[in-house]
Amino acid sequence: MLDWQNIDTVMLDMDGTLLDLHFDTYYWLHHLPQRYADIKGVSLTQAKDVIYPKLTAQKGTLNWYCLDYWQQEFDIDIVALKKEIDHKVQLLPGTEDFLNWLTTTNKRIFLVTNAHSGSLAVKQPHARLERWLHGIYLSHDYGYAKEEQGFWAALQEDIGYDAERSLMVDDNLQVLGAAQESGIGHLLAVSEPDSQRPAQHTGDFNSVAHLGLAIPATETSIW
Ligand SMILES: [Mg+2]
Numbered sequence: 001m002l003d004w005q006n007i008d009t010v011m012l013d014m015d016g017t018l019l020d021l022h023f024d025t026y027y028w029l030h031h032l033p034q035r036y037a038d039i040k041g042v043s044l045t046q047a048k049d050v051i052y053p054k055l056t057a058q059k060g061t062l063n064w065y066c067l068d069y070w071q072q073e074f075d076i077d078i079v080a081l082k083k084e085i086d087h088k089v090q091l092l093p094g095t096e097d098f099l100n101w102l103t104t105t106n107k108r109i110f111l112v113t114n115a116h117s118g119s120l121a122v123k124q125p126h127a128r129l130e131r132w133l134h135g136i137y138l139s140h141d142y143g144y145a146k147e148e149q150g151f152w153a154a155l156q157e158d159i160g161y162d163a164e165r166s167l168m169v170d171d172n173l174q175v176l177g178a179a180q181e182s183g184i185g186h187l188l189a190v191s192e193p194d195s196q197r198p199a200q201h202t203g204d205f206n207s208v209a210h211l212g213l214a215i216p217a218t219e220t221s222i223w
Helices: 022-040 044-058 067-074 078-083 095-102 117-127 149-159 173-181
Strands: 009-012 108-113 135-138 166-170 186-190
Touching (some): 044 067, 149 173, 166 173, 173 186
Parallel strands (some): 108 135, 166 186
16 A cells, blocks of 8 residues: 655654554543642532633643643643543554564654653653664644644754655644645554444545554465
């Protein structure tokens, strides 16, 4: 399905692409409201009434991914609360096989994420993604989310990729749309980003349930 011979740079999203999005959905929808209620001495319903509308209002913006923003907005230690559930950080099925295979090719492999550095700090000790990567690029460092064209211009300047020979893999279809608009030639969606939720529709984008299924068949048959 992917034209691997014509791809020399691979850009990978983190949450919902390499890592199970369950950590994040559980954190924002359950853990944070529960701990907010404990800390502020309000009911769980009151906590959700404070948290959910604010989250919804920022979706797709850099603020939505910014732990400093939420720390200020909710007056709560967002990173400390993430650490309370860091045992839930895990690779999606197929991630390890895919990255092991990818490193046997001569392709450049970059993590390209909207995740905040505080979130990366919680996840990295468990995920240890740097084992497979040639670089990690955070949209916060550019001041643009991956959904924005400014992000792709800044990334291009940093790593000098040949857009037509580059692949972006993401579970966020808005991000794939932005990557496509910026000229990235190869796009792949992940249709099962969260192990605890049903698969998502991926529209017109090529998709795999998990990255293990993106390894070329000629490679898997060797094993
Ligand atoms: Mg994602």
